[in-house]
Amino acid sequence: MRVIIIIIIANAVLLLIPSAATKQALALPPPLSNYGKHVSCIVYLFSTQLLFLGTVPKFLSNMACIGMLIMGMRFKLKILAHRYFRMLNQPVVSSEKHFARMERDVKEVLNYQTEYRKHFETLKMLVEKAFFIAHFYALYSLGTCFYLSHKTGFNVLSLTLISLSVAYILKYYLWCHLVESLQDVANSIGDLIYEHCVQMPYSRKHHTQYMGMKTSLIIIWMNTKNGYAISCMGMIDISTKTFVSFLNAVYSVMMFLINVV
Numbered sequence: 001m002r003v004i005i006i007i008i009i010a011n012a013v014l015l016l017i018p019s020a021a022t023k024q025a026l027a028l029p030p031p032l033s034n035y036g037k038h039v040s041c042i043v044y045l046f047s048t049q050l051l052f053l054g055t056v057p058k059f060l061s062n063m064a065c066i067g068m069l070i071m072g073m074r075f076k077l078k079i080l081a082h083r084y085f086r087m088l089n090q091p092v093v094s095s096e097k098h099f100a101r102m103e104r105d106v107k108e109v110l111n112y113q114t115e116y117r118k119h120f121e122t123l124k125m126l127v128e129k130a131f132f133i134a135h136f137y138a139l140y141s142l143g144t145c146f147y148l149s150h151k152t153g154f155n156v157l158s159l160t161l162i163s164l165s166v167a168y169i170l171k172y173y174l175w176c177h178l179v180e181s182l183q184d185v186a187n188s189i190g191d192l193i194y195e196h197c198v199q200m201p202y203s204r205k206h207h208t209q210y211m212g213m214k215t216s217l218i219i220i221w222m223n224t225k226n227g228y229a230i231s232c233m234g235m236i237d238i239s240t241k242t243f244v245s246f247l248n249a250v251y252s253v254m255m256f257l258i259n260v261v
Contacts (some may be wrong), residue, residue, distance in 0.1 A: 007167040014160050066130055069123055070178040076116055077185045077228070083109050084189050088196040099209040106216060113220075117227070124230050131175060132233045138168055138246065143253025150258060169250075172243060179230045179238040186228040193221040 087105045145165045149158035197217050203210065230238050236245075 003167075003170060007163050007170075011160050011163055011167075014156050014163070066127060067174065067178055070127065070182065073116075073120060073123055074178070074182050074185060076119075077182060077189075080109070080113055080116060081185055081189045081192070083112065084192050088192055099213055102213055103209075106213075106220075110220070120228070127179065127230050127238070128233050131230075131238055134172065134175070135232055135236075135246070138172060139249055140253070142168060142250045143257065146250070146254045147257040150254075169247070172246060173240075176238055176240050176243040180240055182228050182230070183239075186224050190221045190225040193217050193224070197221070 087102070087109060090101070142165045145161045149161040152158050197214055200210065200214060232238060232242075236242050
């Protein structure tokens, strides 16, 4: 996130450097060109800096806030994983006491997990909607930006377009990485439960409690393994695999424009 902020600030400085390509791209449209040189200079100055200022609230309200929320939810999920670890790794004194303690601890942890899932569903809806907009905006805009920088040659405008695109790609990757890290923590909980189910001491005398506890833990394991993935409005899962497919799509758009236009 610090790298993305540094790139945004660098873009603001680059846009202040005089460049024929930048002036042509951000010049007044023909119907307004009669208002004079001074008005044109003022509009150019405002457009270059407002372009930078417009990215700041967008970044702060989008990636920074949502990214911090995801990191907070991941931290809470790690706390849940630690509680499962402590619950499932206590020494077995006797089968009767073991199953009684497990029933009590499982109920307590499930109450915490249920509360966590309520907050997670709210975050999931927010992330899906925001990622949907970011994903499709990036698909058509980044390939175009790389194409324009290729066509205009090496100048301030092309450097600005490339750096903005790189910042957006980094933001996209960071988003995918944070969401995938949530699933990694959930998988670690599932692995703990699976390991405990395999090693759970069996007692013929407490067969009913054994089967009931094992069934409950397997249900929790299945819900935990599959319940923390976040998708883009049900179309694609948000993961590093999606990020690689996104890079391929951006490259395809750029090559299509280079070869056709």
